[in-house]
Amino acid sequence: MPNQVGYIRVSSNEQNTERQLDGVILDKIFTEKASGGSRERPQLNTMLEYLRDGDTVHVHSIDRLARNTSDLNDIVNGLNDRGITIFFHKENLTFSHDVTQSAMNKLMFQMLAAFAEFERSMIRERQKEGIAKAKAKGLYKGRKRKVDYVEIQKAMQEDSSTFRSVAKRFGVGVATVQRAVRKKP
Numbered sequence: 635m636p637n638q639v640g641y642i643r644v645s646s647n648e649q650n651t652e653r654q655l656d657g658v659i660l661d662k663i664f665t666e667k668a669s670g671g672s673r674e675r676p677q678l679n680t681m682l683e684y685l686r687d688g689d690t691v692h693v694h695s696i697d698r699l700a701r702n703t704s705d706l707n708d709i710v711n712g713l714n715d716r717g718i719t720i721f722f723h724k725e726n727l728t729f730s731h732d733v734t735q736s737a738m739n740k741l742m743f744q745m746l747a748a749f750a751e752f753e754r755s756m757i758r759e760r761q762k763e764g765i766a767k768a769k770a771k772g773l774y775k776g777r778k779r780k781v782d783y784v785e786i787q788k789a790m791q792e793d794s795s796t797f798r799s800v801a802k803r804f805g806v807g808v809a810t811v812q813r814a815v816r817k818k819p
Contacts, residue, residue, distance in 0.1 A: 641677075643667070658692055682709075695725060697753075729743060787814055
């Protein structure tokens with residue numbers, strides 16, 4: 635018997651997943667808290683492995699599945715080629731392996747995917763502009779460092795210290811240690 639499978643994704647831990655697919659009866663749900671643009675989406679990969687011919691995947695909206703048109707096309711076409719139907723609730727669009735699928739649905743899919751990608755790039759652009767303005771006003775300092783560079787510099791002066799050993803000790807990358815060493819105290 636075919637499964638009704640849900641894929642729910644939010645971009646950060648602070649966001650709530652409850653509004654997505656609320657009231658939809660599903661056999662299994664895969665929930666992810668990761669950026670859509672991220673290549674690290676283990677729940678998506680697990681779901682893709684889980685799905686079988688005849689299953690239907692339910693997704694709240696197109697932008698929850700992928701952030702760019704190419705990735706979205708690959709996922710949807712890959713599912714359809716395996717006999718899996720995908721339904722986007724917000725857009726009320728269904729894509730299946732059925733050859734009679736309307737050309738209008740395909741056109742709508744391409745347009746909505748392109749708009750989602752465009753919207754994401756506009757958000758990034760506005761974010762960049764906001765950061766530049768805040769930096770000009772001296773209000774933006776960037777992300778806080780995980781570790782004090784002075785502590786790394788002291789550790790590097792110890793006998794037999796290597797970039798790798800100090801990085802491991804402080805739980806940071808080798809590049810961070812190298813940056814700290816170059817930084818003037």
